[in-house]
Amino acid sequence: xxxxxxxxxxxxxxxxxxxxxxxxxxxTGNFGVMPSAEYDGDPSAVVHEFDPFQP
Numbered sequence: 001x002x003x004x005x006x007x008x009x010x011x012x013x014x015x016x017x018x019x020x021x022x023x024x025x026x027x028t029g030n031f032g033v034m035p036s037a038e039y040d041g042d043p044s045a046v047v048h049e050f051d052p053f054q055p
Contacts, residue, residue, distance in 0.1 A: 020050065020052070021036060031047065
């Protein structure tokens with residue numbers, strides 16, 4: 001997934017599900033999106049975290 005698409009999906013998931021979501025760098029330059037509570041990968045791979053409760 002491209003970075004622009006990952007950020008768009010991350011923001012959408014965070015605001016729809018009202019959970020914190022991370023955008024992370026996966027293999028070979030691809031990006032992934034998932035809820036922060038479920039992410040157990042390398043912390044240095046996290047590019048951005050969306051928090052729907054932060055103003």
